[in-house]
Amino acid sequence: MLQSVCLRGLLLLLVGRQVYTQEQCLKASVYTCADCIKSGPGCAWCKDLNFTKTGEQEAARCDTVAVLKERGCPVKSIINPKNNIQYDSNRPLNTGQNTGQNPVQIQPQEIHLDLRPGMPHEFQLYFKRAEGYPIDLYYLMDLSYSMKDDLENVKNLGNDLLKELNKITGNARIGFGSFVDKTLLPYTDTNEAKLKQPCADKNEPCQPAFGFQHVLSLTKDGNKFRDMVAKQHISGNLDPPEGSLDAIMQAAVCVDEIGWGNSTRLLVLATDDGFHMAGDGKLAAILEPNKETCQMVGNKYSMSNIWDYPSVGQIARKLEEQNIQPIFAVTKKMETVYAELSKLIPKSAVGVLSDDSSNVVKLIVDAYNNLTSEVIMAHDALPNFISVKYTSNCAGGEKPSDRGKCDNVNIGQNVTFTVKVTADKCFEDSQSFLIGPLGFNEKLKVTVQTRCKCECDDSNKPHPHCGGQGTVVCGSCSCNTGYLGQRCECKLGQKDEASLKAQCRKDNGTECEGKGDCVCGRCQCHITEGGGNFYGEHCECDDEHCEKYENKQCAGHGKCKCGKCECEQGYEGTACHCAKSDEACKTDGSVCFNRGKCECNRCVCERGYKGPYCKTCPTCQRPCQQSGSCVECLAFGTGPFEKNCSLACGHLKLATVEKLVTSDCRVKDKEGCWMTFTMTELLGFDTYFINVLKDRECPVGPNIAAIVGGSLAGVALIGLLILLIVKAILYASDLREWKRFEKDRKHEKTSGTNPLFQNATTTVQNPTFSGDS
CATH class of the missing domain: 2.10.25.10 (Laminin)
Structure with missing residues (x-):
């Protein structure tokens, strides 16, 4: 079973694993196959000569593989470069007792990656702590006057400490250095006599004031440690903070002087007070920053009074570069101060000294065990446009992070880290960086090149497809000077x-x-x-002017594409400033009542709904009339939807009740009866729960006989009255005219002839008239 697991692991190591998405192709300025490949890992290029239509831009050749296939591009004509990994050094892990001075604790040791921009590549990195791995321990002691009692115990420390370390590894070395502070005011009394004898008791052996001095290079000889430390004497200074960071910097960068080897490097700092840091040198008119280089002359730090103290960041960087793990052995009152410092320095530990440092051996051994059981996989400074993420097979290490971490790793335990490397942009020359566990000298060298060119095997001769005025490059025309166009058909000036x-x-x-x-x-x-x-087709796009949040473009959680932010997974918003979450949008088991979208953890409602959860709609009206037919068929089994009620009215859920406290709707059914009901909208849109009053209000039927009889009698009576009225009016009118006639006759004076008659003035006799009728 174990062999099978190892075989699968080795197979993964040899082939690597690619993780990327090809769901979309976000094209930018695309004119050539190379432009397309640079646009993103989802983009592929079709080099088939007849793929584009007349007048269609060459950018149409660039799209996802699925779209190109759908549009008819032959599979053999699709160019879609993939990532590639080459193992230049892949020696198997060798961490047993007989490995000597050169165990193999990481695998592989050197790889070469050909990466397509934006397409991550994963590979496995194995680590295993070697048995008997050498330990180098440099004891750096504060010799200010308050450490007098501690010095006496440290003088007898060497053999005991070597004995305990050799129990762990069998191959340990120990060295010694000391420090106080800069010999300038206000740190040290600069009186000539005080510089030579800074101790209060003039009869007590006391070293002249000094900054840092290297006493003993790393050695396996415990007696030599005892003898050299026995010659040391206490010294003194004025202010409580010491020059600890000056001493740590020199111990880290003076590799040859200290004698650091290919080993687990431990730096023990023993002190009872705080430390000066960058900027404090201004108190003594020291303005030149620390240069981070070894400046030992006669085993003493020669630039102590010229260079400022280093910063905590400088110390952390140099310790990591030199794979040195600091152990801060401090008094109880300083534990909090150095605990905060330890948070800023990876692979560091803090232990509390007893009043006379009698517990220092146990403190160092415990700190060593804690440090070496924690494996932190990290990289040095990355080249531009390259990012690295780690996951591990340890509990809690499944999520990608900038550093891989495993706790409680025992000697001989195999740990697997999955390393994901991504090149964001194309670059011409290869770039290299190192990956390795902090505190160990062994590193994996990773060399990265980008695949930004298309290999199409085209001829450089003029091609008929380009009108004889250009060559074919991956299916598109590269025109001769003075010609442009899809087929080089456009000659400038014509x-x-x-x-x-x-x-x-x-x-x-x-x-x-x-x-x-x-x-x-x-x-x-x-x-x-x-x-x-x-x-863009009209140069309308660029990737530098997107919305910012907290002075970061796309809030640092997305990429700018044509003026809009494309957010990383887990983020949203116009500036990618919101972590995706819908917790604040949830209520009653739904998100925004299914009436909107949760954006930036707030409901964005649709169709006029308002409120924090899209629960109400002030402008919406109950669809009473539209729901009447459904209510009729669901509640009473009648109406126009009687035959297909469940299909037509599936959006309504209905219950009949004896009584309604309030009612929203009152609608007539097909028979003219009033249906009374309430409508309560359910989740989403246009779905309601309806309470219908069990009994309808139907009008009482009319008395047809009475209506007809009464109507006829009324009509006859009205007709009779109208006739009488008309008759009376006519009679009155005739009577009035008769009376006027009679009156006029009484006043008439008559002669027997009509006064209006006049005789003829001329008479003519017809000669033919005989008088006979």
Whole structure:
């Protein structure tokens, strides 16, 4: 079983593993196959000559593999470079007792990655602590006057400490150095006599004031340690903080003087007080910053009074570079101070000294065991545009982080780290960096190159596809000088310049949006102020001007693409400033009542709904009339939906009740009866729970006989009255005219002839008239 697991692990090591997405292709300024490949890991290029249509831009050749296949590009014509890993040194782990001075604790030791930009590549890195791995321990002691009692115990420390360390490894060395502080005011009394004898008791053996001095290089001889330390005497200074950081810096960078070897490097700092840091040197008019280089002359730090104290960041960086693990052996009152310092220095530990440092051996052994059981996998300074993430097979190490970590790792235990390397952009020359466990000298060298060119095996001869005025490069034409166009059909100066320029205007606006030059109907975009490129058909896009949050573009959680932020997984918002979460949008088991989206942990409601959870809609009206037919069929089994009620009215859930406290709706059914009901909207849109009053209000039927009889009698009576009224009016009118006639006759004076009659003035006799009728 174990062999099978190892075989699978080795197979993964040999082939690596690629993790990337090809779901989308975010094209920018694409004119060639190389442009397409640089656009993102989801982009592929179709080199088939007849793939693009007449007048279609060459950018159409660039898309996802799925889209290119769907559009008819043959599989053999699709160019889609993948990541590649090469193992230059892959010696198996060798950590047994007989490994000598050169065990193999990490595998592989050197790899070469060919990465496509934006496409992460994963590989396995194995680590195993070697048995009997050498230990180098440099004891750095504060010799200010308050450490007098501690010095006496340290003088007898060497053999005991070597004995305990050899129980662990069988191959241990120990060295010694001491420090006080800079010999300038206000740190040290600069009176000549005080510089030579800084101790209060003039009869007591006392060293002259000093900054840092190296006493004993690393050795396996415990007696030599005892003899050299026995010659040391206490010294003194003025202020409580000491020059600890000066001493740590020199102990870290003076590799040859200290004698650091290929080993677990421990630096024990024993002190009873705090430390000066960068900037404190200004009190003594020291303005030159610490240069982080070894400056030992005669085993003493020669630049103590010229260079400022180093910063905590400088100390942390140098200790990590030299794989030195500090152990701060301090008094109880200083434990909190150095605990905070330890948080800033990876692979460091803090132990509390007894009043006379009698417990220092146990303190160092315990700290060593804690440090070596914690494995932190990290990298040195990364080249530009390269990122690295780690996961491990340890509990708690499953999530990607900037450093891999495993706790409680025993000697001989195999730990596997999955390392994911991503190149964000193309770069010309190969770039290298180192990966390894902190506190160990063994490192994996990773060399990275980017795959940003297409290998199409094209001929460099003029091709008929390009009108004989250019060559085919991955399916598209590379035109000769003076020719442009999809098929090199455009010769500069031959076409109507106005029509060509019109092609460069978006919506009749400025040519190429003022960010490029219009050349033969196509925009050639300028370089942005930040050194990037404008892109797009009309140079309308760039990747440098997206919304910012806390002065970071896309809040540092996304990439700017054509003026809009594309957020990393787990983030959202216009500036990628929100961690994806819907906790504040949840209520009653739903998110925003299913009536909106949860963005930046707040509900964005739709269709007029308001409130923190989209629960209410002030402008919405109950669809009473529209629901009437469904209520009729669901509650009473009648109406126009009687035959397909469940299908047509599935959006309503209904219950009949004896009584309604309040009612929203009152609607007539097909039979003219009033249906009374309430509507309560359920989650989402247009789904309601309806309470319907069990009994409808139907009108009482009319008395047809009474209505008909009464109506006929009324009509006859009305008709009779109308006739009588008309008759009376006519009679009255005739009577009035008769009386007027009679009155006029009484006043008439008559002669027997009509006064209006006049005789003829001329009489003519017809000669033929005989008088006979």
